[in-house]
Amino acid sequence: MSEHAIEVTVNGNRHAARVEARTGLGEFLRDALGYTGTHLACEHGVCGACTVMIDGQAMRSCLMLAVQADGAEVTTIEGLAAADGTLHPVQQALKDNFGLQCGFCTPGVAITMACVTRDCAGAQGPDVEAALTAAMSGHICRCTGYQGIRRAIRQLAGAGTEAAA
Ligand code: FES
Ligand code: FES
Incomplete structure (x- = not known):
């Protein structure tokens, strides 16, 4: 070879x-x-x-x-958080909203969210929520039922978090 x-x-x-x-x-x-x-x-x-x-x-x-x-x-x-260990906003939002359980899907989810939020920089609200939600169609999560991920998306979109179920 x-x-x-x-x-x-x-x-x-x-x-x-x-x-x-x-x-x-x-x-x-x-x-x-x-x-x-x-x-x-x-x-x-x-x-x-x-x-x-x-x-x-x-x-x-x-x-x-x-x-x-x-x-x-x-x-x-491994490169998404800041050098001082501060979580990237998408990591923080997933953490805050129980957007992961086993965590197997989470690295891919977080990388995609980071790209979408970067591309939406300066925007807020339904358009950001829609862009993040659409991007999640490319990720299979077998644990969360996507509800925690959706709460994280709302936090990132600036719509506020819902109480965790
Ligand atoms: S391992 Fe690459 S998309 Fe599933
Ligand atoms: S948290 Fe387990 S597959 Fe998504």
Whole structure:
């Protein structure tokens, strides 16, 4: 199997590696670089658990090869919080509203929410809520029934939180 030299920046850290042409990006992030917050489940682009930011866009890492990320800036869930440990607003909203249980889907959910809230910067209210809700159609959560996630979305949209059920 042919190998390729790649350089990827993950959460601000530059990594040089040699990878087989067939190595998936999610597999590379987890197994070669140790960013195990990126979860692999369906590996068919359906569940959203493997979502990471590639050059600012939310992407399914199970549908990309590591070689395709050569030269890219990748953000995984490990890179979402500030350097001092302050949670990203989407992480805080999920925490505040019981938007996770087992947490398996949560890294992908949080990365997608972070991209949507960034794209909606300066906006507030129903449009933001609608954009975040639509984006969640790409994420399967088997635990929460989505109610906590929806409360987190309302908090992020500036509509206030509901009391947790
Ligand atoms: S593991 Fe990538 S979408 Fe499910
Ligand atoms: S919190 Fe368990 S799958 Fe979403």
